[in-house]
Amino acid sequence: MPEARYDVIGIGSAIVDILSRTEDDFINAHGMVKGTMALCDAARSKFIYDRIGKAVEISGGSAANSMAGIASMGGKPCFIGKVGKDKLGEIFIHDIEVLGVDFAGSAGTLPTATCVILVTPDGQRTMNTFLGACTEVGPDDIDEKKIADSHVLYIEGYQWDTPQAKAAIRKATKAAKSAGRQVALSLSDPFVVDRHRGDLLGLIKDEVDILFGNEDEIFRLYEAGDVATAVERLRGANVLAVMTRGAKGALVFDGQTTAAVDAAPVEKLIDTTGAGDLFAAGFLYGYTHGRSLTSCARIGAIAAAEVISHMGARPETPLRDLIVKHAL
Amino acid sequence: MPEARYDVIGIGSAIVDILSRTEDDFINAHGMVKGTMALCDAARSKFIYDRIGKAVEISGGSAANSMAGIASMGGKPCFIGKVGKDKLGEIFIHDIEVLGVDFAGSAGTLPTATCVILVTPDGQRTMNTFLGACTEVGPDDIDEKKIADSHVLYIEGYQWDTPQAKAAIRKATKAAKSAGRQVALSLSDPFVVDRHRGDLLGLIKDEVDILFGNEDEIFRLYEAGDVATAVERLRGANVLAVMTRGAKGALVFDGQTTAAVDAAPVEKLIDTTGAGDLFAAGFLYGYTHGRSLTSCARIGAIAAAEVISHMGARPETPLRDLIVKHAL
Numbered sequence: 335m336p337e338a339r340y341d342v343i344g345i346g347s348a349i350v351d352i353l354s355r356t357e358d359d360f361i362n363a364h365g366m367v368k369g370t371m372a373l374c375d376a377a378r379s380k381f382i383y384d385r386i387g388k389a390v391e392i393s394g395g396s397a398a399n400s401m402a403g404i405a406s407m408g409g410k411p412c413f414i415g416k417v418g419k420d421k422l423g424e425i426f427i428h429d430i431e432v433l434g435v436d437f438a439g440s441a442g443t444l445p446t447a448t449c450v451i452l453v454t455p456d457g458q459r460t461m462n463t464f465l466g467a468c469t470e471v472g473p474d475d476i477d478e479k480k481i482a483d484s485h486v487l488y489i490e491g492y493q494w495d496t497p498q499a500k501a502a503i504r505k506a507t508k509a510a511k512s513a514g515r516q517v518a519l520s521l522s523d524p525f526v527v528d529r530h531r532g533d534l535l536g537l538i539k540d541e542v543d544i545l546f547g548n549e550d551e552i553f554r555l556y557e558a559g560d561v562a563t564a565v566e567r568l569r570g571a572n573v574l575a576v577m578t579r580g581a582k583g584a585l586v587f588d589g590q591t592t593a594a595v596d597a598a599p600v601e602k603l604i605d606t607t608g609a610g611d612l613f614a615a616g617f618l619y620g621y622t623h624g625r626s627l628t629s630c631a632r633i634g635a636i637a638a639a640e641v642i643s644h645m646g647a648r649p650e651t652p653l654r655d656l657i658v659k660h661a662l
Numbered sequence: 663m664p665e666a667r668y669d670v671i672g673i674g675s676a677i678v679d680i681l682s683r684t685e686d687d688f689i690n691a692h693g694m695v696k697g698t699m700a701l702c703d704a705a706r707s708k709f710i711y712d713r714i715g716k717a718v719e720i721s722g723g724s725a726a727n728s729m730a731g732i733a734s735m736g737g738k739p740c741f742i743g744k745v746g747k748d749k750l751g752e753i754f755i756h757d758i759e760v761l762g763v764d765f766a767g768s769a770g771t772l773p774t775a776t777c778v779i780l781v782t783p784d785g786q787r788t789m790n791t792f793l794g795a796c797t798e799v800g801p802d803d804i805d806e807k808k809i810a811d812s813h814v815l816y817i818e819g820y821q822w823d824t825p826q827a828k829a830a831i832r833k834a835t836k837a838a839k840s841a842g843r844q845v846a847l848s849l850s851d852p853f854v855v856d857r858h859r860g861d862l863l864g865l866i867k868d869e870v871d872i873l874f875g876n877e878d879e880i881f882r883l884y885e886a887g888d889v890a891t892a893v894e895r896l897r898g899a900n901v902l903a904v905m906t907r908g909a910k911g912a913l914v915f916d917g918q919t920t921a922a923v924d925a926a927p928v929e930k931l932i933d934t935t936g937a938g939d940l941f942a943a944g945f946l947y948g949y950t951h952g953r954s955l956t957s958c959a960r961i962g963a964i965a966a967a968e969v970i971s972h973m974g975a976r977p978e979t980p981l982r983d984l985i986v987k988h989a990l
Contacts, residue, residue, distance in 0.1 A: 352753075383752070388760050391719050391753060421750050421773065424711070425680075425719060432716050445749065 341409040341622040343484035345506055346397025347468040347492055348415035348439060349447040350422045353645050354386040356452045361460050371461040371523045373495060379464035382450045392646035393429035394449060396522055397490040399608045399647040403615025403637050405434035406653040412436040412480055418467040422446035438477050442470035457603035457642065465496060472498035476505045482513035485622045491522030494530040507541040520614055521547035527554045538571050545573045546614045552577050565592055578613050584635065586627050595631035598639035608647025612637040633662050669737040669950040671812035673834055674725025675796040675820055676743035676767060677775040678750045681973050682714040684780045689788050699789040699851045701823060707792035710778045720974035721757035722777060724850055725818040727936045727975040731943025731965050733762035734981040740764040740808055746795040750774035766805050770798035785931040793824060800826035804833045810841035813950045819850030822858040835869040848942055849875035855882045866899050873901045874942045880905050893920055906941050912963060914955050923959040926967035936975025940965040961990050
């Protein structure tokens with residue numbers, strides 16, 4: 335690969351997570367679908383927040399978590415996103431910069447986004463996102479020079495829920511492609527796939543080199559009922575596909591062969607928030623550092639295992655140490 | 663004691679703490695005095711925040727921590743303080759209410775107060791407080807009915823640093839006294855004692871029934887160089903005095919006899935933030951539940967030991983369980 339200032343530049347939602355433990359009954363009683371992300375306005379967000387128990391606030395956001403993970407591995411990430419001109423925005427920027435991520439975003443006019451995340455006793459997370467300033471991301475936020483100076487442009491699927499973001503992503507992918515860089519996409523959420531299947535399939539066909547999704551998301555995207563069908567349809571899409579499967583590990587499909595990687599052991603599953611984000615982080619760190627595809631997925635599995643062993647979607651243990659420990 | 667809706671009603675600063683680990687060099691290089699609290703404006707607060715490493719945000723505030731502790735013991739506390747009309751204010755109120763404290767405060771026009779707390783490797787904390795909306799606390803915030811309906815009115819010494827708070831405290835102590843209730847005061851910080859010695863001595867003489875302070879604060883207040891001198895001067899003040907002494911435990915002086923209580927064992931000292939607040943919480947819980955003075959101090963010691971074994975000034979383990987476990 336030609337030299338680049340950044341390993342990965344991510345475009346995503348700049349969110350501060352509000353995490354709270356709850357029972358399944360609460361999820362059901364409030365009309366949430368366990369394990370998914372629902373968008374909500376400020377009033378609904380406040381309604382839910384007023385009804386949850388003890389909470390902790392930890393910076394989050396899918397692509398932001400991935401960039402934080404890459405920094406924790408010793409990589410060079412950059413993040414583009416929009417915060418509000420408020421204390422949570424300051425906290426978001428502080429938390430990401432202190433990990434070593436270059437924050438190339440700015441402050442909008444709306445408040446900083448928050449996500450009320452309910453963690454059930456099985457460790458599964460259910461998210462309620464108030465997008466706030468994230469909805470203001472547009473083409474002007476795209477720094478084409480920084481994108482051209484990054485090995486990989488990483489886009490979270492959640493971006494499809496914000497109106498001007500599509501134009502921003504088009505500008506970003508164009509900048510990446512013109513510079514001969516790779517484009518990676520995370521599908522983010524099964525409902526995101528349902529809402530934007532056509533757009534996502536078009537983007538994957540035209541622009542995406544590396545696709546991340548869990549089994550449910552990829553099955554929904556290709557309306558497939560089993561792995562064989564999904565793989566067949568991925569072959570036509572001409573992408574490197576990384577399908578995470580929770581405790582079953584992950585599959586990497588390079589267009590010809592499918593490699594399976596086991597999940598890394600976890601002493602106690604505490605909170606799955608960020609599992610997919612950190613898997614992508616590990617994979618992309620390996621990918622931009624010349625590792626084999628299997629090693630990339632193993633690094634992803636180790637990073638995901640770290641993040642699900644505590645509350646919050648940002649690594650607590652320096653991931654570089656874990657990579658060294660596992661000789662990856 | 664006559665019946666009361668609340669065990670303790672606390673007046674204090676409504677603060678969200680921003681906690682970060684640092685080395686002693688950082689404290690020295692930035693002109694801070696280790697172990698104390700310094701007031702700072704928004705610019706100085708931002709200056710420090712921009713220079714610290716990884717941080718966590720946890721609701722704090724001295725009297726608020728004490729009320730949170732009493733709730734965690736199963737007591738009935740109320741808190742009066744002022745937040746901003748912002749997300750941190752919402753978080754502060756959520757965090758205190760969810761523990762079972764009745765929030766009798768309101769929102770001011772300035773931002774919610776923050777305290778950048780630097781925790782050095784020895785577990786000691788050094789605080790930089792931006793008071794924001796806390797400076798707006800005044801007589802109008804004092805709910806005399808709620809004070810009259812509380813066994814003890816608890817005031818933090820920090821309140822002396824805000825201009826209208828003195829009038830508020832005069833109104834509050836008057837309401838407590840008229841209803842035949844007790845008034846407790848925490849000295850809070852050695853520099854607070856230096857700044858307001860005259861005011862504090864006057865308040866203690868006229869209004870205070872129970873005085874909390876650490877050795878340094880009480881020595882400074884009475885310009886005493888040893889325990890014997892301090893006790894002699896406390897005798898003249900006619901208060902029940904509780905002097906905390908860190909790892910050396912605590913002394914309780916009831917005007918006639920001095921009782922010593924050992925510190926509760928701590929497996930690993932992580933962060934002393936809130937030690938004094940939780941000692942006071944335990945003491946006042948015992949005091950308002952008919953325990954002997956020695957038992958009160960033991961409950962205080964156990965609560966303090968819990969809070970210094972993790973980051974942040976709010977209990978993580980339900981303190982009621984610890985009281986039961988220790989048969990107090």
